[in-house]
Amino acid sequence: MNINAVTRNANVARGGFRPELQGLRALAVLLVVSYHVWLGRVSGGVDVFLLISAFLMTLSFVRRVNSGGSLNLFRHWLHVFKRLLPAAVVVILSVLAGTAVVLQPSRWQAILDQAWATLFYVQNWLLAATAVDYYAQDHARASPLQHFWSLSIQGQVFILWPIIFVAAAYALKALRKRNWVPEQFGYSGLLAVIFGSIFASSLAFSIQQTSTNQSFAYFDTRTRLWEFALGTLLALAVPHLNPGKAVRVFLGWIGLAAIVSCGLVLSVDSAFPGFIALWPTLAAAAVIIAGQSGSRVGVDRLLTWKPLMRLGDVSYALYLWHWPILVLWLAWTGLRSPTLVQGLFLVGIALSLSFLTVRFIEKPLGAWHWPQQRTRRSAVVVLACGALLAGPVAVWQSSLVAEERAVAAQPSDLIPGAAAIGPNSTAIEVPEARLVPAPAALENEWFFLDQQCSDEAVPVDDLLKDCRQTSQAEHVAKRIVVLGDSHAQQFMAALEPIAQERGWEVISLLRGSCRFGAQSESRDQDCNAFNRASSNYVLDQRPDAVFTVATMTHAEEPYETAVDGYLEGVRPFSDAGIDVVGIRDNPRFDFSMAECVLDQGPEAEACNPSIEESLAAVSPLEEFHDTLENLSLMDMSDFFCAEGVCPAVVGNIFVYKDDSHLTKSYVESMVPMFRERLLAATGWQ
Numbered sequence: 001m002n003i004n005a006v007t008r009n010a011n012v013a014r015g016g017f018r019p020e021l022q023g024l025r026a027l028a029v030l031l032v033v034s035y036h037v038w039l040g041r042v043s044g045g046v047d048v049f050l051l052i053s054a055f056l057m058t059l060s061f062v063r064r065v066n067s068g069g070s071l072n073l074f075r076h077w078l079h080v081f082k083r084l085l086p087a088a089v090v091v092i093l094s095v096l097a098g099t100a101v102v103l104q105p106s107r108w109q110a111i112l113d114q115a116w117a118t119l120f121y122v123q124n125w126l127l128a129a130t131a132v133d134y135y136a137q138d139h140a141r142a143s144p145l146q147h148f149w150s151l152s153i154q155g156q157v158f159i160l161w162p163i164i165f166v167a168a169a170y171a172l173k174a175l176r177k178r179n180w181v182p183e184q185f186g187y188s189g190l191l192a193v194i195f196g197s198i199f200a201s202s203l204a205f206s207i208q209q210t211s212t213n214q215s216f217a218y219f220d221t222r223t224r225l226w227e228f229a230l231g232t233l234l235a236l237a238v239p240h241l242n243p244g245k246a247v248r249v250f251l252g253w254i255g256l257a258a259i260v261s262c263g264l265v266l267s268v269d270s271a272f273p274g275f276i277a278l279w280p281t282l283a284a285a286a287v288i289i290a291g292q293s294g295s296r297v298g299v300d301r302l303l304t305w306k307p308l309m310r311l312g313d314v315s316y317a318l319y320l321w322h323w324p325i326l327v328l329w330l331a332w333t334g335l336r337s338p339t340l341v342q343g344l345f346l347v348g349i350a351l352s353l354s355f356l357t358v359r360f361i362e363k364p365l366g367a368w369h370w371p372q373q374r375t376r377r378s379a380v381v382v383l384a385c386g387a388l389l390a391g392p393v394a395v396w397q398s399s400l401v402a403e404e405r406a407v408a409a410q411p412s413d414l415i416p417g418a419a420a421i422g423p424n425s426t427a428i429e430v431p432e433a434r435l436v437p438a439p440a441a442l443e444n445e446w447f448f449l450d451q452q453c454s455d456e457a458v459p460v461d462d463l464l465k466d467c468r469q470t471s472q473a474e475h476v477a478k479r480i481v482v483l484g485d486s487h488a489q490q491f492m493a494a495l496e497p498i499a500q501e502r503g504w505e506v507i508s509l510l511r512g513s514c515r516f517g518a519q520s521e522s523r524d525q526d527c528n529a530f531n532r533a534s535s536n537y538v539l540d541q542r543p544d545a546v547f548t549v550a551t552m553t554h555a556e557e558p559y560e561t562a563v564d565g566y567l568e569g570v571r572p573f574s575d576a577g578i579d580v581v582g583i584r585d586n587p588r589f590d591f592s593m594a595e596c597v598l599d600q601g602p603e604a605e606a607c608n609p610s611i612e613e614s615l616a617a618v619s620p621l622e623e624f625h626d627t628l629e630n631l632s633l634m635d636m637s638d639f640f641c642a643e644g645v646c647p648a649v650v651g652n653i654f655v656y657k658d659d660s661h662l663t664k665s666y667v668e669s670m671v672p673m674f675r676e677r678l679l680a681a682t683g684w685q
Helices: 003-010 019-039 045-066 073-102 105-119 123-129 148-177 187-212 225-240 245-265 275-290 299-303 306-313 315-333 340-367 375-408 439-444 486-502 525-541 566-575 593-600 620-624 664-669 671-682
Strands: 478-484 504-510 545-549 551-553 560-562 579-583 631-634
Touching (some): 019 045, 019 306, 019 315, 019 340, 045 275, 073 148, 073 315, 073 375, 105 123, 105 375, 105 439, 105 593, 148 187, 148 225, 187 225, 187 275, 225 275, 245 299, 275 299, 306 315, 315 340, 375 439, 439 593, 478 486, 478 525, 486 504, 486 545, 486 664, 486 671, 504 525, 525 566, 545 566, 560 620, 579 671, 620 631, 631 671, 664 671
Parallel strands (some): 478 504, 478 545, 545 579
Antiparallel strands (some): 551 560
């Protein structure tokens, strides 16, 4: 990764170059690449990189402080990012070119957003906010820029750590001036106290967050700081460690074995970056402590092997290139994973591009004396690199926004949507028009209520902290609570406008992939807990009604079933006199309907699957009729399927944004029909 670019000249301990670290760097990147390409897993190699980067940075700063060198932070940061940005910008621009050629327009906006996040080293926070599954086996659906999350964390630490180093140096001077610390208490000792505290607090936070919200914790800078702190503590300790030859040999090989086996032995997809990440980081620490063993059988003999050293020189570039090449190739071929031969071919391409990047970008810029002569010249180089990427990204995004506006501005009679498929659709002619929404806007076709819950609507249970509600009106004629998952959320695009016109208040308590029902083994522990909390909220708040999705569709047989524990889940509401509305689910597929249209066109047979492979022949709602006094049932399936098929496009509107979620635009086109059936089912006035 970027350690090579930042600290090539800082790889010094006890006054000498440490070539084994170059080999360790190469080994780590080989693990990352191999696990991504062939195993579809995380190796722990990135954690090794994080530790090494802090180790080398600490050596550099401690040596600089102890020798009375300059501590100009601005100049240091410019030097760092002048080395990092050029190669990164070239790779990102290449990824954008590949995105335009290979990936569907529906994915462009998200990748452009990631390009901005990558440029400003906040990619990890963007991925954390969107809860990306980094361990997903299907890399063809991953972002080709997703791997920049670790570089973003490093970039943030490359800003934070020097601030701490410099602040500690000035603090030590002040403490000595006031005689508050003994003279023998040196700079390294103060750093040990500071980074020991960071290590302990960050590790504790990482363990707690990994156990409660692992998908977010994986990308959270705060849960990774301990890995950098461990590298810093190691750098402070190494000069005082002098193990014997036998111990060095043992530490080196046991550490290497632990690094290589980490991804195979550990269940990384559910444990990182908590305490389990101590495995690869402590293993790397053992190799570093082993250092130059002086033995013919020491691990340093392997790590200083010339081909491995050469690979260490291009480790940053190889990390940059391997992931987008893999992702774009899988997307282009439609495969889920490469074979051994295909993987070797992809790694060969990544290696070739890495050597070219170092030869024609990193080395020439590193040897360029002009920016080294003035701080402002380095700033010009950094700004130029940023502008080189920002320009195309801004232009592309502007064109996408213009297209979205043009598509949305079409006359309503060109985009009848659901009106073109329902029982009265025979009277509606649908002329040709541009499909709504614009492909690049498909990612944004989610519906959200206006605001977070407030006042008496605020839940007392932290599990329901994402409670949302419509804007409060002076007089609320009816309060409706929506329970369930994203399939309940999508129907709110029709429910909310009706609520606004009738003075109703809508509150949503939603959790992804968590259909509402009573306790069930088919749902995970967290979902069952969320549903219990939701049920308690409803019984405490006593709204007028609860809206739920009562059936569950599946991509394979059985294509539709009743929600497990549905009646048991809503029975307490009905018994309390609360109306319950249960709506039938929409079809679910094993492919993206939107991308099918973009690939093959809306009339393609593949984009119009049969109703027999989409919904049950007899609606599971039938078994709920006359079971509960206050239960009303809705079926909108004739607006999803008609004449034996379930089309991807109806009335010039995309019905689905992916494999199962309805677009907000299509649900909004259902408002008149939804209103009619809701009022008919419930008898509400």
